Amino acid sequence: MKNTLILGAAMGVTLTTMPAFAGQNDHAHHAHQNHAHHDHTGHEHKAYAPISIMGDHAHKKGEWMVSYRFMRMHMEGNRNGKTSLSPLDISGDFANVTGVGPTSLRIVPLEMDMDMHMLGAMYGVTDRVTLALMGNYLDKDMSLVTYAMMNSNQELGRFSTRSKGLGDTKVSVLVNAYEDDQHSLVAKLGVSLPTGSIKERDTILNPMGVLQDVRLPYSMQLGSGTYDLEPGFTYTGHTERINWSAQYQAVIRLGENSQDYTFGDKHVLSGWGRYSWNESFANSLRLSAEHESKIDGRDTQIAGPVQTANPDNYGGRRLELGIGVDWTGTKGALKGHHFAAEVSVPLWQNLNGPQMERDYNVSIGYKIAF
Numbered sequence: 001m002k003n004t005l006i007l008g009a010a011m012g013v014t015l016t017t018m019p020a021f022a023g024q025n026d027h028a029h030h031a032h033q034n035h036a037h038h039d040h041t042g043h044e045h046k047a048y049a050p051i052s053i054m055g056d057h058a059h060k061k062g063e064w065m066v067s068y069r070f071m072r073m074h075m076e077g078n079r080n081g082k083t084s085l086s087p088l089d090i091s092g093d094f095a096n097v098t099g100v101g102p103t104s105l106r107i108v109p110l111e112m113d114m115d116m117h118m119l120g121a122m123y124g125v126t127d128r129v130t131l132a133l134m135g136n137y138l139d140k141d142m143s144l145v146t147y148a149m150m151n152s153n154q155e156l157g158r159f160s161t162r163s164k165g166l167g168d169t170k171v172s173v174l175v176n177a178y179e180d181d182q183h184s185l186v187a188k189l190g191v192s193l194p195t196g197s198i199k200e201r202d203t204i205l206n207p208m209g210v211l212q213d214v215r216l217p218y219s220m221q222l223g224s225g226t227y228d229l230e231p232g233f234t235y236t237g238h239t240e241r242i243n244w245s246a247q248y249q250a251v252i253r254l255g256e257n258s259q260d261y262t263f264g265d266k267h268v269l270s271g272w273g274r275y276s277w278n279e280s281f282a283n284s285l286r287l288s289a290e291h292e293s294k295i296d297g298r299d300t301q302i303a304g305p306v307q308t309a310n311p312d313n314y315g316g317r318r319l320e321l322g323i324g325v326d327w328t329g330t331k332g333a334l335k336g337h338h339f340a341a342e343v344s345v346p347l348w349q350n351l352n353g354p355q356m357e358r359d360y361n362v363s364i365g366y367k368i369a370f
């Protein structure tokens with residue numbers, strides 16, 4: 001209860017505008033141990049999803065959840081379809097037909113790290129309807145190599161570009177569509193608000209050997225620039241020690257952004273299982289298949305002899321395997337506090353290339369319901 005009050009105080013203004021919270025602490029505090037399951041026997045099912053998964057559950061009336069997640073996505077090397085490409089494969093030879101005609105590629109991405117900090121809040125408006133809000137902060141770093149305009153084999157130098165700032169903000173409604181002792185189905189309808197910048201700039205080394213300030217390519221921008229619909233469905237089943245789920249999530253872009261393009265729609269199908277070794281520790285295994293379309297339209301400010309400036313070199317299909325671990329406090333000051341980590345690697349990638357390939361994702365996170 002002390003934790004509840006401390007965290008409650010931290011929520012500050014939000015809480016004082018939510019009079020329904022007062023007097024519900026006892027109920028909510030008990031309920032959160034079962035994480036939205038009807039189980040008053042005292043045994044905790046804790047049907048948590050791997051930390052990289054979102055929108056998988058709803059909350060009981062008056063229950064809050066606050067979460068923080070950090071994710072790093074590491075990309076290294078390039079491929080076209082399923083075939084790996086070296087920087088020299090890309091430089092010069094690769095036909096790069098863009099909306100403004102064919103150009104030779106002279107700048108090749110080598111590595112990219114994308115760090116995401118995600119701060120989320122959920123509130124159970126009723127036993128059936130939960131509202132969720134998530135803010136993102138992004139930090140992207142890409143290193144590249146530049147070859148000479150007149151000689152595609154001659155390396156001129158290497159450089160890196162960086163963009164960081166607020167990403168898009170997600171607001172969603174989660175509905176407890178079905179729930180019994182063993183199974184539940186949660187439907188989600190989210191909207192992604194274009195709060196992330198799509199006009200980030202940095203300095204590059206061009207193939208003439210000159211440093212140049214340019215608008216960064218699409219993958220280095222912080223937002224989509226469009227309002228995006230994010231529907232989803234999650235089925236979860238559980239027994240005493242095991243829970244299993246299947247989830248479908250999509251990102252449907254609405255319209256065109258102010259710079260005349262639209263990122264591709266995305267569809268992700270995931271399945272995961274989780275085994276609880278005891279009341280605190282659990283491991284999870286996740287398999288996700290995703291499909292993302294190419295960029296439609298183009299930003300005329302994004303140009304240059306680099307694959308990422310071509311809207312066709314985006315999207316593709318991936319199969320990814322994630323292994324997770326989580327720990328939930330059962331007594332004392334850490335009761336109900338949930339800590340989790342997950343590492344995922346692509347098992348298969350078929351990309352609209354040349355495009356950077358994903359190497360691994362690492363997610364760590366914290367959740368508390370009260």
Ligand SMILES: [Cu+2]
Pocket residue numbers: 057058059065122
């Ligand atoms: Cu929650």
